[in-house]
Amino acid sequence: MEYFSYSQKAFVYKYVVMLSDTDQFKHMSFANYLKLMFLASDALFVSCFDVEFLANNRSKMVHSRMQFKHQTVAGDNIIINVNSSEINASQFSLLFTFLIEGSAKLVGLGRQTYKFVSSHAQKPIPLPTRIRDLLIPIEVDEKNLLYAY
Amino acid sequence: MLIEAMEQLNPTKVFIYDQFRVFFKHTDYHGFVHPYNYFEWTSYVREAFFQETVPNFREILETPIKMMTVKISSSLLSDSNFGDTFEARLVVGKIKKVSFDMIIRFFNLRTQKVACETIHTIVFVDSQTAKFADIPSEMKTVIINYEE
Numbered sequence: 001m002e003y004f005s006y007s008q009k010a011f012v013y014k015y016v017v018m019l020s021d022t023d024q025f026k027h028m029s030f031a032n033y034l035k036l037m038f039l040a041s042d043a044l045f046v047s048c049f050d051v052e053f054l055a056n057n058r059s060k061m062v063h064s065r066m067q068f069k070h071q072t073v074a075g076d077n078i079i080i081n082v083n084s085s086e087i088n089a090s091q092f093s094l095l096f097t098f099l100i101e102g103s104a105k106l107v108g109l110g111r112q113t114y115k116f117v118s119s120h121a122q123k124p125i126p127l128p129t130r131i132r133d134l135l136i137p138i139e140v141d142e143k144n145l146l147y148a149y
Numbered sequence: 150m151l152i153e154a155m156e157q158l159n160p161t162k163v164f165i166y167d168q169f170r171v172f173f174k175h176t177d178y179h180g181f182v183h184p185y186n187y188f189e190w191t192s193y194v195r196e197a198f199f200q201e202t203v204p205n206f207r208e209i210l211e212t213p214i215k216m217m218t219v220k221i222s223s224s225l226l227s228d229s230n231f232g233d234t235f236e237a238r239l240v241v242g243k244i245k246k247v248s249f250d251m252i253i254r255f256f257n258l259r260t261q262k263v264a265c266e267t268i269h270t271i272v273f274v275d276s277q278t279a280k281f282a283d284i285p286s287e288m289k290t291v292i293i294n295y296e297e
Contacts, residue, residue, distance in 0.1 A: 034188040065222035
């Protein structure tokens, strides 16, 4: 029998649920979790997004999905672990694991698929090197993960 | 012939909500509608649907039976820009005992294309027992007419 240890690197984004995120049912409304996915992916890529880069490249979301497992209330600290998967020549996916800090209770699982297009012609282009360099260190094989995103 | 006759007898209704116009705040760095907006608009469409079609929806909200979104997906199909207007077309799918899907297609009236499709699954839970609950009958009576 073979044993192995597996250390998974992830980009981590933290968010504290504010009263303004919650609705009359006292929970964070579902659209706000989707907003957090965009905040986390922007935080991952922000170091690449200078004016020159953005003048030529546009990241375009193709598909997104999320499953909700546990509701959060104002004051909860949410940790969002971001990993990448299925990186190919022109597109990639990001996997988001939402946890409550401290209890590690699973809040939700998200997934976004992006491609890059040229800002001018809006035609698909190869993944820019600097984006690929950010994705590779946090890449995972989804077949080996505990959750299905 | 038989199918056509059945469709005429029981056509699927589509709920249409046409109050969406793209303002600057909805656009991204490159001048296109940011995909987040479709998620936010999805919540508006479903709530408008229930308010307009379920006569006692406010009363249902006061009961221990709560409606929860358990999953959502979206597919971005075409770009939209400042000033565009949308018609959100809602139908229902996979009606089960305690859950159903709401499918919303955002039709861009300028480009005449579907810009985005969202599908979200709603489940009902009894907040007092923390167990799944049947879809309230007043809602089920309505949604079956919109099943795709």
